[in-house]
Amino acid sequence: MFKYLPLLWANLGRKRLRTSLTLASIVVAFLLFGLMQTLRVAMTGSPELAGIDRLITMHKTSFVQSLPLAYLNRVKGVDGVVTASSQDWFGGVYQEDRNQIAAFAIDAPTFFEVYNEYKLKPEEKQAFLQDRTAVIVGPMIAERFKWKVGDTIPMRSNIWTRKDDGGNSWPMKIAGIYQASNGDNQSMYFHYDYLNESRAEIRDMIGWVVVKVKDPDRSADIARSIDDLFRNSSTETKTSTEKAFIQGFANQMGNIGKLLTFVAAAVFFTMLLVTANTMGQAIRERINEIGVMKTLGFSGAGVTFLIIAEAILVTGLGGLIGLGLAALASKGIGAAVAQFFPVLGMPPATWGIGVVLIVLLGGLAAAIPCTQASRLKIVDALRKS
Incomplete structure (x- = not known):
């Protein structure tokens, strides 16, 4: 040729x-x-971000509806579940409305057990876990806004308001800059307790639960077991793979x-x-x-x-x-x-x-x-x- x-x-x-x-x-x-x-x-x-050993449990109707906080411990007790961690969408805004950031309120003690691809320096991880007002951020947004460890930043929410003053700004101290091997290095994570104790609406409710399973081949059976726990309750759940959850989130836009x-x-x-x-x-x-x-x-x-x-x-x-x-x-x-x-x-x-x-x-x-x-x-x- x-x-x-x-x-x-x-x-x-x-x-x-x-x-x-x-x-x-x-x-x-x-x-x-x-x-x-x-x-x-x-x-x-990007489905590539999804872990093959993770499931997502959310409200049966829609992920925008919350689950009771008590569901977290009940999910942890299901056979085949290694651990579970809760997340809430915060709707973060920094300084100006155009500076929107993917910010999540998380169950900090279990977050790193579920997402072992997120790495922090030992001293930064310890500082984050010990301070309820602490936040960890991705290196790309840290570079973009010139943030460094030790800075206190005012994060506004376009969803939640504070019960003490009716405002929507939460001051957060940067405890560490994480590195994620899956490519998501532009998000920020802070303590659910900090959000829960200070927000004006729906106390003791969580957005969804991220479940880590022992055997990915049993994911379908474990998902059914989780949903059976809450069947016929006032707040039924829908459990699926993390990849399906990500796709469902995107489908909200069509x-x-x-x-x-x-x-x-x-x-x-x-x-x-x-x-x-x-x-x-x-x-x-x-x-x-x-x-x-x-x-x-x-x-x-x-x-x-x-x-x-x-x-x-x-x-x-x-x-x-x-x-x-x-x-x-x-x-x-x-x-x-x-x-x-x-x-x-x-x-x-x-x-x-x-x-x-x-x-x-x-x-x-x-x-x-x-x-x-x-x-x-x-x-x-x-x-x-």
């Missing part, structure tokens, strides 16, 4: 303007594809995955038409040359191979450039919207999907020209010279 690269390259250079416009359309198509993949992962919470898939399909269909038209014109202009090639001994299959290779070459060039630009753009976008999406970046799997699309779209674009070229008789081709 590689010995024909000079020939393929020369063919692409015959009509440079046409080739450039076709290449540009392919670049734009794959650039949009890469950006949409980035957005899909960000808005669906089925983003289907919408982006539809848009990507429309973009690639348009690109396919453009590339197929380009290849069709190129073959019609080279009918005489195809006749000469067959005269020299090229078979119909050989000519077909060269046409497909040419289509894949131009699609590959445009696709790789587009995906490269998307990877660079996603980093810039991630910095701009870090307060809204804890994880934003083009997923590595996009490159693999992109290669498959390059081969598939290149082959489809060359399908009709290949059929025409393979059926072309030498006499007919030379007659059109």
